[in-house]
Amino acid sequence: MTKTQLTTQFTLSQVIGISFITVLIAFPAQAKNLENGQKQVQSVSVTHRVDETNETDEQTSFYIPVLENPTENSELVGQVTSVNQLSDVQPTDWAFQALQSLVERYGAIAGYPDGIYRGNRAITRYEFAAGLNAALDRINELIAAGLADAATGEDLETIQRLQEEFASELAVLRGRVDTLEAQTATVEANQFSTTTRLTGQAVFAANAGGFEGENLLSPTGEIFRQQDPNATFIYRVNLDLNTSFTETDLLRVRIDTGSGGPNDNAGGFLEPNFGSTLDFSAKPPSNGNFGLGRLYYTFSPLEHVAVSIGPNIRTTDYIDRNSYANLSFRDFSTLALTNNYVLFPVNGPSAGAAIDWNVGDGPFTIRALYAAADAGNPTVQGILRGTAPFTSLLYPGNTSATADRGDRGLFGDTHQGMVELEYAPSSTLALRVQYSGGRIFDQSFDAVGVNAEVAIAPWLALFGRYGYSQYRDTAFGEIEPNYWMAGIAFPDLLQEGNLAGLAIGQPFIATEIGNATQTNLEAFYRFAISDNIQITPVIQVVNDPANRSENGTVVTGTVRTTFSF
Known part of the structure; x- marks a missing residue:
């Protein structure tokens, strides 16, 4: 001694x-x-x-x-x-x-x-x-x-x-x-005491864009737009109150706001159906109104198991994550490139629960969730929120306040269940397979997906997604939309913390809708000013928008600045 x-x-x-x-x-x-x-x-x-x-x-x-x-x-x-x-x-x-x-x-x-x-x-x-x-x-x-x-x-x-x-x-x-x-x-x-931390994020973005030709047609062939939108300066702000009671749990309350919503940017204004809008514009309440963006509680009943439950969750927070194409304030901004588009007919505020189980602290992780888009509504009427933009195209009229098609509530219409199996033997490789199913506007749907990413070198990574789905009794009959996207990323390009990315994809391949297949392309370069401030120029290109060959190419440019605190 x-x-x-x-x-x-x-x-x-x-x-x-x-x-x-x-x-x-x-x-x-x-x-x-x-x-x-x-x-x-x-x-x-x-x-x-x-x-x-x-x-x-x-x-x-x-x-x-x-x-x-x-x-x-x-x-x-x-x-x-x-x-x-x-x-x-x-x-x-x-x-x-x-x-x-x-x-x-x-x-x-x-x-x-x-x-x-x-x-x-x-x-x-x-x-x-x-x-x-x-x-x-x-x-x-x-x-x-x-x-x-x-x-x-x-x-x-x-x-x-x-x-x-x-x-x-x-x-x-x-x-x-x-x-x-x-x-x-x-x-x-017993020294841990209940602690609440405030974290947040503010996104400022200058955006402008236009299209070739005299007008744009909708997927059903009607004239949709006849002139280019004006340049806009848009924003999104979210404040998170993160509270822990046991040091192994989390109660999250998010308050957020945004500018004009999905149409405040050129991509969303010119092509709103198949995910060309800026994702960070589509999610929060618009026109400066503050709203509840998240409300859920996460805890660990067993080792390596996390359970989340709440009246306001997002399905995309738990399933189909990807290290290089997932968060619109960090990497790609195009909605259709951040998630498997046909896999998430319910992608807005929903009530439900999710579980994440890392089996034996090994390479396999199982995730599952259930989400109801209108859980707080005991009737069959009212505006249905929380669904993806393409659902309004497939089931027109069902999102209005007078719609009475299907039940509502926690287990009624519209709801979605998902399962994902992930194999990640290392931090450089991950493969995920998914199933999604449920009912939307009183009709059933099923979808499967694959999500993969591999870091070939510390400075180079490849990633991609594929999806196949079935939507029944739509305005176009029973359809089987496909989806794919692929991309390349360059982490730490020129400086540690930077990220460059290029991705291309077709969000909604369905021969019943339009006479062509829309193709989205995006390139960005995120420059890290510091750990808390990032500036990202973004270019979006949409070919055959709305699945119409008559439509000219849409091109938009965005300069996105993200403040994290």
Whole structure:
């Protein structure tokens, strides 16, 4: 056992005073035995911080000695009733002088931290016991270091006699230390308090764009747009209140707002059906209105299992994540490139639950969720929110306030269930397979998907998605839309924290809708000004928008600035 020896020595009364203070803030109890056949001296360890120079701290351990064969614990910690035990130890007493001699001969610790001499004074028997401990500790060090001859037989007999005369005090001190140890353990086990942290994000974006030709047609062939939109300056803000009650759970309350909604940008204004809008514009409440963006509680009932439940969740928060194409404020902004488009007919505010289970802390993770788009509505009427833009095309009229097609509520129409199996043997490779199914506007749907990503090198990654779905009894009959996207990413391009990406995809391949297939392309370069500020120029190109070959190409440009705090 190694301990730091303070070289400065003061009087015995100083030894005892500072040692007694140390005893009162004691931590774990320990035992120490003398070696080489010497008499056994048991000790209880406590720690005291000494600052002699006011510049550096030295940590010194003290030990409270106890008899080798103490009496029963009930007696050791019992009330002291002997008058002799309660009396002070005077500087003229034999015990005082004997201990002072040991201190001086063996260099035991002495003095107050400020080095001021306090004078010879009478001390209590408990203070004396603490001082005795310091001397015993020093002698134990000498014996442990192989210097057994340094302690004479006469000194050992003196120590034994002192131990016998102060056995009760030493035992009581040990009981106090044991009690403090238990109390400290209780405090450490319960020291976490309910904590709420505020985090947030603000996105500013300047956007402009236009299309080739005189007008744009809708997927059904009607004239939809006849002129280019004006340039806009748009925004999105979200504030998260993150509260933990047990340090392993999370209650999240998100308040968010935005500018004009999905149509405040050129992509969303010119092609609103198949995900060409900026994703960060489509999600929050618009026109400066504040709303509840998230409200859920996440906890871990078992190791490696996380369960989330709440009246306001988003399906895309839990399924189909990708390291390079998922968060519109961080990577791609085009809605159809951030998630598998045909897999999420329910992608807005919903009530439900999700589970994430990392099997055996290994490469496999299973995720599942259930979401109801209108869980708070017990009737069959009212505006249905929380569905993807393409659902309005497939089921026209069903999102209006007078729509009465299908039940509502938690288990009625519209709802969605999803399952995902992920295989990620390393941080550079992940493969995910998914199933999605449920009912939308009183009609069933099913969809399957694949999501993959691989980092070929620290500076190069490939990723992609594929989806196949069936939507029944739509305005176009029973259709089987397909989806795909693929991309390449360049992490840390030119500077650590930067990211460049290029992706192309076809969000809604369905021969029943239009006479062509829309193709979306996006390129961006995210430049990290700092850990909290990022500027990202974005270019979007939409060919055959709305699945119509008559439509000219749509081109938009955006400069996105993200502030995170």
